[in-house]
Amino acid sequence: MNYDFREIEAKWQKIWADKQTFKAENHSDKPKYYVLDMFPYPSGAGLHVGHPLGYIASDIYARYKRHKGFNVLHPMGYDSFGLPAEQYAIQTGQHPADTTKVNIEGGVDKEGNKIEGYRKQLDRMGFSFDWSREVRTSDPKYYKWTQWVFIQLFNSWYNKDTDKAEPIESLISIFEKEGNVSTNAVCDEDTPIFSQADWKNYSDTEKQRLLLKYRLTYLADTEVNWCPALGTVLANDEIVNGVSERGGHPVIRKKMTQWSMRITAYAQRLLDGLDKVDWPQPLKDSQTNWIGRSEGAEVEFSIKGSAHKIAVFTTRPDTIFGVSFMTLAPEHDLVSQITTPEQKAEVEAYVEATAKRSERDRMADVKTISGAFTGAYAEHPFTKEPIPVWIGDYVLAGYGTGAVMSVPCGDQRDYDFAKHFNIPIPNIFEGIDISKEAFSDKATTVITNSDFLNGLNYKVATSKAIAELEKLGQGKGKINYRLRDAVFSRQRYWGEPFPVYYVNGMPQMIDEKHLPIKLPEVEKYLPTETGEPPLGNATVWAWDVKKNGVVSNDLIDHKTVFPLELNTMPGWAGSSQYFNRYMDPHNEDAIYSPEAINYWQDVDLYIGGSEHATGHLLYSRFWQKFLFDKGVAPKDEFAKKLINQGMITGTSAFVYKLLYEITQTYEHYDKKEVVDFHTEIINRNPIFVSQSIRNRLVDPDNLDDFQNLTPEIQEVLDEIKEKVIEKFPRTKVIRVDLDLRKNFAIPLHVDVGFVNASDELDEKAFKNWREEYSEAVLVAGEDGTFKVSREVEKMSKSKYNVVSPDAICEEYGADSLRLYEMFLGPLEQSKPWNTAGITGAHGFLKKLWKLYFEESGIKVTDEAPSAESLKTLHKTIKKVEEDIENFSFNTSVSTFMICVNELTAQKCSSRSILEPLAILVSPYAPHIAEELWEQLGHNESIATVPFPKFEQKYLVESSKEYPISFNGKMRFKLELPMDLSKEEIEAEVMAHEKTQAQLQGRTPKKVIVVPGKIVNIVG
RNA sequence: GCUCGAGUGGUGGAAUUGGUAGACACGUUGGACUUAAAAUCCAAUGGACAUUAGUCCGUACGGGUUCAAGUCCCGUCUCGAGUACCA
Structure with a gap:
């Protein structure tokens, strides 16, 4: 009987599906174990061999845990909202829901390409998923609960006293009793102070406007990252090196009214929680960096001849006597108000110039120092000396207060700025030379020239400075976070619609019981002509508060029928709670039942890629903590253990195309005919050389450097010459030469499917690959084989290095x-x-x-x-x-x-x-x-x-083959009984003839015997 | 620049608290079977010298600790990942 894997695998996959072998029950006497994979985005390209790596590992673990007597939850689903399906819809007009369905379930796309479908591909690998629990984020039954979480966030505020989220009603009742004077809540920076009486007098709209400053998800004018090419805003984690993560398009700063998530309220808890989870250290580090906690002080500087004050955040209050100027971000609100008339033109020009520069430009030349003087002077809180106020784009509007007290002697950026604009650089460090660069080593700092801080070290000086500032009422200790609130609106079609309509410009939540609010149908998936998001194209997209349903836009009267929100939610909305939804995926009355979540609790093992470190994994932790505060989830961290599986890269294969040219004299023949024939020859007969030939032609370290022509190539060129002679027999001079003008051996990707394990190219397959290669000339190496060169690259369709798991399963x-x-x-x-x-x-x-x-x-x-x-x-x-x-x-x-x-x-x-x-x-x-x-x-x-x-008794050995070392080098082995004492072993070894041969008469200085391990003879 | 991780044969990689470096597999070479090929099986395979025994060198590089270092400590280099004017 032979091992017929095709028959066996098909047989068991069918049995597992038919019998629902891996269905997990929510009630069991067995202990629970929850193994989760990061669910995939179902793209049209299908899975390649890199995708299943984590799935295989988690499946092994899940199966192992079943053998160990656990009730295992091992689900799978699809993160099926997303940009590629929408871009495809824009191009082809197909509804993203349709293409998404084909990508998951298989079928034929509009161009007639057969798509296997993720599900079939996954099934083929024998995963023990409980498919009865599958979720798809784009399914209204699923996103109903994404919308639900959004509403809960809207209806909550963050109480710093209890350090948790609380219902907005409790905040309103505080306002009714005492205004917000003593409210210790997380809120917008610009929230005004109001009394109980003020609150009472506010209009309804005014109250709503104020409450938005406290809600955990809120609508506000914010500086956002606008990506014109994608037509949408992006969150910080969706931007890599100043361009969009998807597509690499430029991103600019823009002020827009957008939904945001007040994740900053959870900054400290998100940091603290990292200690509780068993996640990879690099991942924890990147979250820690992303949150970016820094301790320091907020200091207020008054402005001479103005009622305005500049607040700055500094981590070095100990250097306050070293301040020689202040710098505001060009976008800072105060800039226009404090600039003197003389400086106005210069400042405005500078502000305008920086606004035009994209984030990327600004990052690209960090070395160019630029700025402008506002003409205004601040006052030093202690010396009362005037301090010039500058603006400069090295100060970021989004961090701290958007303003810094510049201490050039202690900060290199301030130092460079001061040097550039000839601003004085006072030295406040004892015994430090600052003529070349700033000094920022806290550990060895001793302060001088600083009044009451003289002679103090960093730590003491810092607390003293803060204490003195507090006395003046001009500063206090503060902890600052780099983490920003997360923009939650996207100007896209293929995402969750918000359960929101607008009355008098104020957002209103649709009651939970009317969820889900389903995506409307649209004609076009592009923004409208007036620049509104794609949902602006929908004609049935208004909310009727009487009927509690979506109705035609024609009926909008702003009395009972109101416009609905046109933005959709970002990609991470659907993935921020899916792990909990798997516990009770078909529940229509609740996001999940208390019984289900109290049984499953949290994910025991989560496997996925490290690229989600500052996106999905941070947002999910935030939502989990929120739901924990609400009493909906029993754990405030959703995954106990997390493993990042490595990426499987592709091994691309290359052939080298040689460029050549044909020259000849034109006597007897029409010039055009000759040139056309040359072109045809060159196009029909491209020359490809194998790696070894290339290495002889070209210096591998300098690809433009021609070394020497090989006989093989000469032969090929001569053959081509023959063809030309045949066509134009009366021509006197014909030459065929390599085109040596530039990189003339061009590496070209070839499909890795044409290459065998020894890097030999299947020449027939290559010639059949493309019409223009059918008469290609392939020059093999000396050994007669045509070998490709190989290089490790990311697996991608365009590099022809994708290996599909289906092909491997088949073979x-x-x-x-x-x-x-x-x-x-x-x-x-x-x-x-x-x-x-x-x-x-x-x-x-x-x-x-x-x-x-x-x-x-x-x-x-x-x-x-x-x-x-x-x-x-x-x-x-x-x-x-x-x-x-x-x-x-x-x-x-x-x-x-x-x-x-x-x-x-x-x-x-x-x-x-x-x-x-x-x-x-x-x-x-x-x-x-x-x-x-x-x-x-x-x-x-x-x-x-x-x-x-496992039973130890079967492994008990009666003897051990000891390695006998001399001065640490193993020379021979000796079989000895295990029960010998140290002395007995030594005696046996010393008596051995090979020992004597090694020693050659010397007496060992020392003999080390580790019973059961090793013997080492020194000397 | 900063943070983290990693450097071991031709290749992927093993090596438990410091204790036989290179397990296992690929590849390569030789052999058996076969008309032939595939499949299968056997043997060799870090390098150098010796080709029987054996000797020397070898875990990025330079030092150190130790009877003993791929493993621990100090310094250097290279590669990878993340992050980047964060005050």
Whole structure:
């Protein structure tokens, strides 16, 4: 009987689906275990071999936990709102819902391309997902609850006294009793102070406007990152190096009315919570940096001849006597108000110039120092000296107060600015030379020239300065965070609509019981002509408060029918709670039942990519903490343990195209005919050379450098010349030469499917690939083979280096793929894909199969196992169990290989060894394990069979082969009984002839004996 | 620039609290079987010298601790990831 993986895998995938083998119950006597993968965005390109890496690891763990007696929740779903589907809709007019459905369920797209569909691809790899719990973020039944969370956030404020979110009603009742004078709440910077009487007198609209300054999600005019190419705003985490993460388009600053999430209220708790979770340190670090807590002081400077005050944030209040100027961000509100008439023109020109520059431009030349003097002077709080106030774009509007007290001697940026504009640089550091650069080492700071701070170190001076500022009422200690509130509006179609309508310009929440508010149909997915978001194209998009339903825009009368919000929610809205929704995914009355979440609690193991560090994983923690405050979630951190799987990169293949030119004299022939023929020859006969030829032609370190022409190439050029001569026999002079003007050996990606494990190109496949290559000339190397060169790059369609899991499953089977992906190396490490090695994993499965079967059928017997086989089995159990617990999946694959190699050598056919072995293998290679289990005579699935128990007694050794070292170098091995004492071992070793040979008569200075380990002889 | 991580054969990678460096697999070479190929099986495979024994060198580089260092400490270099005028 042969190992027919195609039949076996199809058979078991069907049985698992039919019998719902992996359905998880919300009630169980077993302990719970929740294993989660980051759900994918279903793109039209489908999965490549890099995607399943994390899924395979989590599946192994989930299966292992079932063997260990846990009730395992292992769900999967789709993050199905998103930009690519919308861009595709704009191009083709197809509804994103339709294309998304095809991408998930399979089918044919409008261009006639067959799409396999994510679901089929996933099923093929034998994952033990509970598909009955699938969620899709774009499903109204799902986004109903995304909208619900939004409403809860809107109806909450953050009470700093209790340090949690509370219902907005409690804030209103405080305002009614005492105004906001003593309210300790997180709110907008510009929130005015009002009394109980003020509150009473405010109009309804005014009250709503004020409440927006406290709500955890709020509508406000904010400086946003506007991406004109995408036609939408972006959050900070969606911008990489000043351009959009998706597409790499430029981003500019713009003031817009947008929904924001008051995530800053949770800044400290988001930091503190990191200590409670077992997440990778780099990920924690990047969240910590992103939140960016810094301790310091807020200091107020009054402005001479003005009632305005400038507030600055500084981490170095100890250097306050070193202030020689102040700098405001060009966008700072005070700029226009304090600028003197003489400086007005210069300042305005500067402000305008900076506004025009994109974020990227500003980042690109951080070295260019620019700024303008406002003409205004602030007053030093202690010396009362005047301090010139400048503006400069090195001060960011979005951080701190958007203004700094500039201490050039202690801060390099201030120093550079001062040097550039000839501003004095007073030195306040004892014994430090500041003629070349600023001094910022806190540890060795001793303050001088600073009145009451003289002689103090950083720490003491800081607290003293803060205390003195407090006495003056001009400052206080403050903790500042880099984290900004997150913009939550997107000017896009394919996202969750807000459950919001507008009365008198004030947002109103639609009552929960009318959710979901479904996306309206639109004709076009582009912004409207008036620049409104795509939902502005909808004709039925108004809210009728009488009917409680969406009605035609024609009916808007601002009395009972009002306009609905035109923005949609950002990509991370749907992913911020999906892990909880899986616990009770079909609940229509609540986001999930208390029973479900109290049973499942939180995610025990979460696996996904590290690129979500400051996006999804921060927002999800924020929402979780909010729902925890609301009493909806029992845990304030949603995932106990998180692992970032590494990326699988592609191994691109290249051939080199040689450029050449044909020259000839024109006698007897028409010039045009000649030139056309040359062009045709060059187009029809492109020359490609293999790597070795390229390396002889070109200096590999300098690709423009021609070295020498090889005979092979000369031959090819001569052949082409022959063709030209044939066509124009009477021509006197014909030359065919390489075009050496520039990089003449151009590397071109070729499909990795045309290349075998030895990097040899399938020339036929290559020529058939493209019409223009059909008569290509391929110049092989000296050994007669045409070899491509290879380079590791990100897997992508455009680089022709994508390897699909379907092809691997077809050729080697899912079990081989699973084993091989794990075998590649540690889970967290990124590594290049190389199909060649998969034969090793596949060969292992064949060898495993052969332990159970011979030609005629199963060969497993009830014979008692040998001591050797028992030892092999138990050391495998021990190692595999340790490996899985440590997520070291690559080493357990090796362990299996060793085990099977040993059992084969031992000719083991004993049931009491081979049954447990099938269970051990089953998390990794579940199909073959199920088949073996059934063939061994079992009727139930192997999935929940208890994991074999390790027994130390089988590993007890009676002797040990000691490595005998001389001065730390192992020279020979000596088999000795385990029960010898140190002295006995030493005596045995010293008496050995090889020891004497090594010593050559010398007397050892020292003999180190570690029983059971090693013997080292020194001297 | 800052923060974090990593450097081991031709390749992917092993190596538990410091204790036999290179497990396992790929690739390569030789051999068996076969008309042939595939598949399968056997052997060799870090480098150099010796080709029997053996010796020397080897975990990015330079030092150090130790009977013993891939592993611990100090310094340097390279690569990767994140972040970047954050006051």
